[in-house]
Amino acid sequence: MREIGAELAADYDGREPLLVGSLKSCIPFICDLSRAVAIAHHLDFIELTGYGEDDDRIRFLKDLDVELEGRDVVLVDAVIDTGLTMHYLVRSLGLRNPASLHIASLFERPYRRLVDDLPVRYVGFTIPDEFFVGYGFELQERYRNLPDLRLHF
Amino acid sequence: MQIGEMSDRHGHSGQLKPSGAGATLASVVPETPVFQAYCGAEPPRFANPAELEYAKVLDFYGIPWLYEPTTFVLERDEEGRVTEAFSPDFYLPDQDLYLEVTVMKQSLVTRKNRKLRKLRVLYPNVKIKLFYERDFERLAARYGLRKAS
Numbered sequence: 631m632r633e634i635g636a637e638l639a640a641d642y643d644g645r646e647p648l649l650v651g652s653l654k655s656c657i658p659f660i661c662d663l664s665r666a667v668a669i670a671h672h673l674d675f676i677e678l679t680g681y682g683e684d685d686d687r688i689r690f691l692k693d694l695d696v697e698l699e700g701r702d703v704v705l706v707d708a709v710i711d712t713g714l715t716m717h718y719l720v721r722s723l724g725l726r727n728p729a730s731l732h733i734a735s736l737f738e739r740p741y742r743r744l745v746d747d748l749p750v751r752y753v754g755f756t757i758p759d760e761f762f763v764g765y766g767f768e769l770q771e772r773y774r775n776l777p778d779l780r781l782h783f
Numbered sequence: 784m785q786i787g788e789m790s791d792r793h794g795h796s797g798q799l800k801p802s803g804a805g806a807t808l809a810s811v812v813p814e815t816p817v818f819q820a821y822c823g824a825e826p827p828r829f830a831n832p833a834e835l836e837y838a839k840v841l842d843f844y845g846i847p848w849l850y851e852p853t854t855f856v857l858e859r860d861e862e863g864r865v866t867e868a869f870s871p872d873f874y875l876p877d878q879d880l881y882l883e884v885t886v887m888k889q890s891l892v893t894r895k896n897r898k899l900r901k902l903r904v905l906y907p908n909v910k911i912k913l914f915y916e917r918d919f920e921r922l923a924a925r926y927g928l929r930k931a932s
Contacts, residue, residue, distance in 0.1 A: 681839075681840055681843045681844075685843075686816075686843065687842075687843060687845065688845065714840070714841075714844040714846060715844070717844065717846070718844055718845060721845075744846070744878065744880065744912070745846070745877075745878055746878060747878075
């Protein structure tokens with residue numbers, strides 16, 4: 631976390647980046663990351679519908695509270711897996727003319743990626759193809775609160 | 784942060800429920816949703832419910848896709864007749880990526896893996912990913928999807 635925070639702070643020094651968290655699994659990560667970024671920055675959040683809910687198409691459940699025009703934006707998520715959600719976010723938020731748009735993810739599974747053109751700039755760890763809970767990761771909304779990441783059978 | 788282990792005491796991990804009393808999904812007439820990101824001319828005819836679910840996932844995220852648009856010849860006999868070929872299930876034109884979905888048990892996918900290796904040798908520029916039953920079960924656990932038993 632300290633390494634990502636320091637790298638991000640160095641890259642955006644003097645630019646007051648906007649960290650955009652994708653609810654809900656990002657919450658522990660973005661809180662820890664924000665504390666590790668030792669430059670002025672802003673926070674905002676979005677929430678998207680998930681596959682398997684009622685909608686037949688992904689859409690915003692909660693949009694940003696601020697405009698992105700001319701802002702340096704860092705999308706923050708807990709994990710990039712297929713990349714489909716991030717792909718949608720990058721396409722959608724890219725239309726709002728930010729000065730820059732990059733991705734910070736605590737974990738990634740690059741071997742499961744279906745989209746390759748994501749602007750991923752900061753990644754904590756590449757994780758194995760296992761199901762995890764805790765530290766924001768849930769199973770049917772359970773276990774998000776666990777302080778550690780745990781392997782789920 | 785630590786990485787530990789946890790068993791599912793609540794019994795809700797990847798439970799795959801039949802769609803109705805006495806029915807298996809394999810016997811249910813596949814639904815034919817109107818796809819928004821499908822790029823083909825003819826309606827796709829999926830071979831199994833898992834393919835349909837993957838199509839719905841791609842469609843949900845607005846990823847343009849085609850169903851079995853290409854057949855790759857893997858082997859011909861001495862007369863030049865095709866003796867082995869492979870048609871990946873999906874093609875994502877924006878990603879230039881083929882996807883093959885299999886719901887066979889991991890131990891039974893040897894033949895498909897062999898075909899895939901062959902394809903990679905003969906067509907080294909073709910990008911293809913194979914999704915196994917365990918991948919589908921992960922999706923099912925996360926989204927409550929269903930499949931034939």
